[in-house]
Amino acid sequence: MTEVLTAEEAKKDAAYLTALKELIYQLADDDFLISFRGSEWLGLAPHIEEDVAFSSITQNTMGHAFMFYQLLEDLGEGEIDMLAHERHPSVRRNGIYLEKKNGEGNYLEEPYYDWALTVVRNFLYETFKKVKLEAITKSSYKPLANIAGKVLMEQPYHLAHWKIWMKQLLNSTEEARERIEARLNEAWEEFGDVLEYGTQATEIEHFGLIIGEDELKERWINEVSKTIENLPSTPIGKKYGSGREGEHTEDLDQALNTLSEVYMSDKEAIW
Amino acid sequence: MYNYLEYGSSGDSRGVVEDQEKYDQFMARIEAGEKIEADDWMPEDYRQGLIKLISMHGISEIMGALPEKEWTPKAPTLKRKLGIMAKVQDEMGHGQLLLRVAEDLMKPYGKDRGDIIEDMLSGDLKFHNVFHMPTKTWADAGMVGWLVDGAAIISQTNMLDASYGPYQRALQRICQEEVFHAQHGEAIIMALAEGTDYQREILQESLNRWWPSLLMFFGPASAETTGSSKQDIMIKYKIRKSSNEELRQAFLDKYLPRVFSLDLTVPDETVHYDEEKEQWVYQQPDWNEFKQIIKNKGPRSKERLRLREIAYENNRWVRQALAADKVGS
Ligand SMILES: [Fe+2]
Ligand SMILES: [Fe+2]
Numbered sequence A: 001m002t003e004v005l006t007a008e009e010a011k012k013d014a015a016y017l018t019a020l021k022e023l024i025y026q027l028a029d030d031d032f033l034i035s036f037r038g039s040e041w042l043g044l045a046p047h048i049e050e051d052v053a054f055s056s057i058t059q060n061t062m063g064h065a066f067m068f069y070q071l072l073e074d075l076g077e078g079e080i081d082m083l084a085h086e087r088h089p090s091v092r093r094n095g096i097y098l099e100k101k102n103g104e105g106n107y108l109e110e111p112y113y114d115w116a117l118t119v120v121r122n123f124l125y126e127t128f129k130k131v132k133l134e135a136i137t138k139s140s141y142k143p144l145a146n147i148a149g150k151v152l153m154e155q156p157y158h159l160a161h162w163k164i165w166m167k168q169l170l171n172s173t174e175e176a177r178e179r180i181e182a183r184l185n186e187a188w189e190e191f192g193d194v195l196e197y198g199t200q201a202t203e204i205e206h207f208g209l210i211i212g213e214d215e216l217k218e219r220w221i222n223e224v225s226k227t228i229e230n231l232p233s234t235p236i237g238k239k240y241g242s243g244r245e246g247e248h249t250e251d252l253d254q255a256l257n258t259l260s261e262v263y264m265s266d267k268e269a270i271w
Numbered sequence B: 001m002y003n004y005l006e007y008g009s010s011g012d013s014r015g016v017v018e019d020q021e022k023y024d025q026f027m028a029r030i031e032a033g034e035k036i037e038a039d040d041w042m043p044e045d046y047r048q049g050l051i052k053l054i055s056m057h058g059i060s061e062i063m064g065a066l067p068e069k070e071w072t073p074k075a076p077t078l079k080r081k082l083g084i085m086a087k088v089q090d091e092m093g094h095g096q097l098l099l100r101v102a103e104d105l106m107k108p109y110g111k112d113r114g115d116i117i118e119d120m121l122s123g124d125l126k127f128h129n130v131f132h133m134p135t136k137t138w139a140d141a142g143m144v145g146w147l148v149d150g151a152a153i154i155s156q157t158n159m160l161d162a163s164y165g166p167y168q169r170a171l172q173r174i175c176q177e178e179v180f181h182a183q184h185g186e187a188i189i190m191a192l193a194e195g196t197d198y199q200r201e202i203l204q205e206s207l208n209r210w211w212p213s214l215l216m217f218f219g220p221a222s223a224e225t226t227g228s229s230k231q232d233i234m235i236k237y238k239i240r241k242s243s244n245e246e247l248r249q250a251f252l253d254k255y256l257p258r259v260f261s262l263d264l265t266v267p268d269e270t271v272h273y274d275e276e277k278e279q280w281v282y283q284q285p286d287w288n289e290f291k292q293i294i295k296n297k298g299p300r301s302k303e304r305l306r307l308r309e310i311a312y313e314n315n316r317w318v319r320q321a322l323a324a325d326k327v328g329s
Helices: A007-011 A014-040 A048-074 A080-085 A115-136 A142-170 A174-195 A198-206 A213-224 A250-259 A261-265 B020-031 B044-069 B078-109 B113-122 B138-157 B165-193 B197-216 B231-236 B244-261 B287-297 B301-314 B316-328
Strands: B272-274 B279-281
Touching: A007 A014, A014 A048, A014 A080, A014 A115, A014 A142, A014 A198, A014 A250, A048 A080, A048 A142, A048 B078, A080 A261, A080 B078, A115 A142, A115 A174, A115 A213, A142 A174, A142 B316, A174 A213, A174 B316, A250 A261, B044 B078, B044 B113, B044 B138, B044 B165, B044 B231, B044 B301, B078 B113, B078 B138, B078 B165, B113 B301, B138 B165, B138 B197, B138 B244, B165 B197, B197 B244, B197 B287, B244 B279, B287 B301, B301 B316
Parallel strands: none
Antiparallel strands: B272 B279
């Protein structure tokens, strides 16, 4: 398949452009939402060292979102901060599981956040991100393949961090193991749409932007099972629908209202 | 940083009989500019003074992360979100660094970090007055970086040559990072100052609210004001150099001209520079209120402590799991 070297070139083929943008929105929104959830954890992690480590992962991840939004800006989608802060929930493309609240309460008051959810979610997500980006390094759209390569330089540290947490918590107290397993079973009911490409799936594969959904899913399961011996036996579900098709929960509204509060308070302003 | 403030009870004084000869040697060492290390002999009041100073400083860094954290997920652009996250992370890192220094000093008493956190939650260990105050707008996130960190730099620089080596070295590192914090805060403030009417409005409102807390930051001028002050012993032992008032004057010297040049005002019509005395004349903040604030009776004391308490209790199972994992492996 032919390589597309620049945004200008991509814009010449309408069908290609549509598929390409769809894929990049998914990458950008996934990283943005999970890093937003990470930012809510600041100051609340199980111990100070973890607070510092988790925060640095969160910053990297938000930095990755920035690079993906930059690609969209280059493709004529509008300015980065508008893309991150202003888009309506119905055009957000992140997987629903990634918008899920950290637990009960909110980050300002009574934050009964659940570390088990955070460990499971980040472990599953970083594993997914690894296989997805590795596939994208061979993408027909060179600017995207290059960014994937860059992100993959930092990403192994993130994945390693969450793998250690998974192993530690699964092999320590009874309570910790039960909490992790409960969150893992829950994830199995909700993670399905993260693994999909939405309405443009056929075109995304056809234009050589990334490998097909089935292959991605297989690689992900393979990778996950290297860390977890007994994966849930049920098929992976999409309990709340598909974020790739713009379906979302109230948790996304809460996230967007929070993260855009100041941005929206004065749209003329330069901050 | 967080200047030394009175800590309530005098702590556990062990009534140690001081060895005069060792004491003289110790004083000679610090007079000569030598650094004292964790395992060296030191007078009991030196050790206890340091434990209080450093653990207070440490938990103030950690509690100090909370006011800014309130605005971190809300920061108005991706770049600001990244900047403020990095800053809050640094403050947690400072807390971590300092608690380690304090823990080493506490070893002879068989205490550790858990005790520090529990003393903080019980109210025995105070954190700095500024971090009991609410943040109401994004301008406060800038104000904390610009003026609170600005005040911290002045106060920490004053101890960069502290006689206790581990603290002195921690401060060297912390001060380097604080410079970036002040720049980060100033950048937010400049954007607001050059911005829309709304932006200028929240900026001025924020400065008005923070002003008394900023004056209080350096502590009372003398013991008479609040009943007690440990500044003299800290100067005697060469932990710090200048008095509270000297530090406050240095702060006013540095920042009031900048405030005025941005066309901002402070809520004190009497404030002016007395050329003859070569110092700023200003209205005293309410020192009774200060006493209340550091007793955890400030506007946001309870809520901020509650956040730490929830984080501590809610993650107990994680700490237990980590402890079990250590034993197992
Ligand atoms: Fe700090
Ligand atoms: Fe700071």
